[in-house]
Amino acid sequence: MIIRTVVRRRAAATAATACALAVALTACSGTTKNSAEKNTTQTGTAAEADPNAPLKKGLKLAFLPKQINNPYEKIVDEAGIAAAKEYGATGKEVGPSDASASSQVSYINTLIQQRQDAILIAANDPNAVCGPLKQAMKKNIKVVAYDSDTAKDCRQLFINQASSEEIGRSLVQHLGEQIGFTGKIAILSATQNATNQNTWIEFMKDELKLPRYKNMTLVKVAYGDDADQKSFQQTQGLLQAYPDLKGIISPTTVGIAAAARYLGDSSYKGKVVLNGLGTPNQMRKYVKDGTVEQFSLWNPEELGYLGSYAAAALASGQITGAEGEKFKAGKLGEYTIGKDGEIILGEPTVFDKRNIDTFDF
Numbered sequence: 001m002i003i004r005t006v007v008r009r010r011a012a013a014t015a016a017t018a019c020a021l022a023v024a025l026t027a028c029s030g031t032t033k034n035s036a037e038k039n040t041t042q043t044g045t046a047a048e049a050d051p052n053a054p055l056k057k058g059l060k061l062a063f064l065p066k067q068i069n070n071p072y073e074k075i076v077d078e079a080g081i082a083a084a085k086e087y088g089a090t091g092k093e094v095g096p097s098d099a100s101a102s103s104q105v106s107y108i109n110t111l112i113q114q115r116q117d118a119i120l121i122a123a124n125d126p127n128a129v130c131g132p133l134k135q136a137m138k139k140n141i142k143v144v145a146y147d148s149d150t151a152k153d154c155r156q157l158f159i160n161q162a163s164s165e166e167i168g169r170s171l172v173q174h175l176g177e178q179i180g181f182t183g184k185i186a187i188l189s190a191t192q193n194a195t196n197q198n199t200w201i202e203f204m205k206d207e208l209k210l211p212r213y214k215n216m217t218l219v220k221v222a223y224g225d226d227a228d229q230k231s232f233q234q235t236q237g238l239l240q241a242y243p244d245l246k247g248i249i250s251p252t253t254v255g256i257a258a259a260a261r262y263l264g265d266s267s268y269k270g271k272v273v274l275n276g277l278g279t280p281n282q283m284r285k286y287v288k289d290g291t292v293e294q295f296s297l298w299n300p301e302e303l304g305y306l307g308s309y310a311a312a313a314l315a316s317g318q319i320t321g322a323e324g325e326k327f328k329a330g331k332l333g334e335y336t337i338g339k340d341g342e343i344i345l346g347e348p349t350v351f352d353k354r355n356i357d358t359f360d361f
Contacts, residue, residue, distance in 0.1 A: 047320045051327070056316045059089035061308060062111045064104055064121040066148065066194075066226060068095040072253040072279060072300055073122060075361055076147065079304030080120065086330055087312055089117075099226045101125035101193050108132035112139060118311035121155070122147035125193040130154040142314040146307040148196040156314055156321035157341045159307045161298045162348045164196070167251070168203025170296065170348070171275060172213070175247045178273045178293060182215040183246025186238045188259055188276075190226040190252040200251050219245070224255045231258035239268055250276035256295060260286040280351055280359040287356050294352035301361055303345050306332055310343060 061084050065073035074093075081091035094111070096103035101124055109132050111119050119136055123129050123145060133143050133154040143150075146159040161167070175185060187204065189197045201221060208218055219242055224231025231254055239245060250256035256276040260283065263269050269291055278295045286292040309329035310319075319325040321341045328334050335343050351359065 047317075049320045049322065049325050050317050051319070051325070053317045055087045055089075055312050055318070056117075057088040059084070059087075059117045059312055059315050060115070061089055061091040061118045061120065061311055062114075062116045063091060063093045063095075063304075063307075064107055064111070064119060065093065065095045066122045066124050066190075067099045067103075068093070068097055070099075070226060070254065071282065073147065075279070075300040076122075076304035076307070079301035080308035081304075083305045083308035083330060084312070087309075089308075089312060091308065099124050099191050099194075101128040101191075104129050105132055108136060112136050112141060115139075116141055117315045118142040118144060120144045120146055120307050120311055121150065123150045123195060124148070124191060126151045126154075126195045128193075142311055144307055144311045144314065146303060148194050150195070152340050155341070157310050157337070157343060159303060159310060160342050160344045161196075161303055162346060163344060164199045165203050167277075167296075167348060168200040169207040171200070171249050171251060171277075172204045172207040174294065174296070174350070175249055175273060175275045176213060176216060178275065179216070179246045181212055184217050184219045184242055184244060185247040185249065186219055186242065186245060187221045188231060188234055188238070188248055188250040188252070188255045189221055189223050190255060192223050194226075197251055204249065224252070224258065226252060226254045228254055228258050231255040232262050235259040235262040239266075239272065245272055247273040247275065250274065250278075252276070253278050253282065253297070256292075257282045257286075260291050264289060264291040277348075278351075279361055280356050281361060283351070284356055287351070287353055294350055296348045296350050298345055298348050299361065302332060305330065306335065306343065306345055310335070 063077040063080055065077055077093040084091035094107050104124055130151050137143055143155040144157045145155045149158045222234040222238055224234045248259055250259050256278040259274055263272060263274055264286055274292050276295055277297050283295055306329050313319045313327040319327050323337055323339055325337045326334055337343055
């Protein structure tokens with residue numbers, strides 16, 4: 001029933017909206033020289049795309065996740081590193097063990113010194129990393145944000161998992177149907193400065209303003225900092241503060257797993273609905289034991305794969321980051337760059353008992 005709701009919503013959208021949300025889909029025409037557009041890079045130097053340029057051999061790519069021990073981002077980065085081998089490049093993952101706003105700065109500075117060809121970053125803070133990223137671009141090191149964006153002038157591309165609006169609104173839609181559109185709900189997010197989380201939450205709040213949610217109340221947005229134990233404790237704190245809570249949305253793979261672990265061993269199991277974003281492998285046991293009915297996500301391996309090819313296309317001169325440029329991302333096919341350098345991977349998948357065993361990531 002939930003999946004049909006999303007489908008009906010998509011079908012009812014106007015053609016213009018569908019185009020804007022699906023700029024990354026492969027229905028677009030092939031790359032031609034006419035699609036090459038002149039663009040000004042962050043250094044102020046005019047650059048022109050050559051869509052027929054081959055991918056350079058020997059490129060060096062570095063993936064900088066929010067934190068090095070985040071299991072979701074490990075999947076993304078390893079897929080991107082594997083993709084680099086397909087076109088004769090080398091990739092590596094470096095990063096901090098915590099997800100604080102400034103924790104990634106020293107790593108960016110080191111990558112600049114190492115003369116990487118491209119830095120791919122999931123930003124803990126949209127602005128804290130801007131200074132060194134701008135320095136990287138001045139040295140012709142390409143910058144691609146993925147998963148969590150930087151400020152727009154601090155990178156050339158942003159690889160978005162799915163439409164931010166669709167993610168935020170659909171999570172509220174799903175939870176609303178599960179709790180009968182009645183009761184108190186809370187959000188368990190990652191860090192307070194995470195660009196992707198905050199964007200999704202704004203769309204959640206906007207969705208909650210619609211008349212169908214008049215009997216639902218968002219009582220708190222809690223932050224687990226993408227740390228398992230803190231997310232676990234935040235879940236406990238939410239239920240102590242609001243014992244009549246009906247549902248929790250956790251749009252973070254670390255947070256939803258920690259919340260499920262708490263609920264699964266508490267008297268709230270089966271009483272408090274948990275929804276959000278997680279990976280099938282980490283959530284499988286909670287779906288099967290009834291702690292969680294369903295959750296959503298895109299394929300993180302495809303996100304890393306797409307990011308890798310986008311970075312290579314930038315470093316090879318096939319694209320500059322201008323809206324409307326096209327490039328081929330290996331087995332994923334052709335993608336088109338949207339407004340502000342955004343490339344959308346695709347639409348999220350809803351996982352439940354019926355399909356969860358068909359996925360392994």
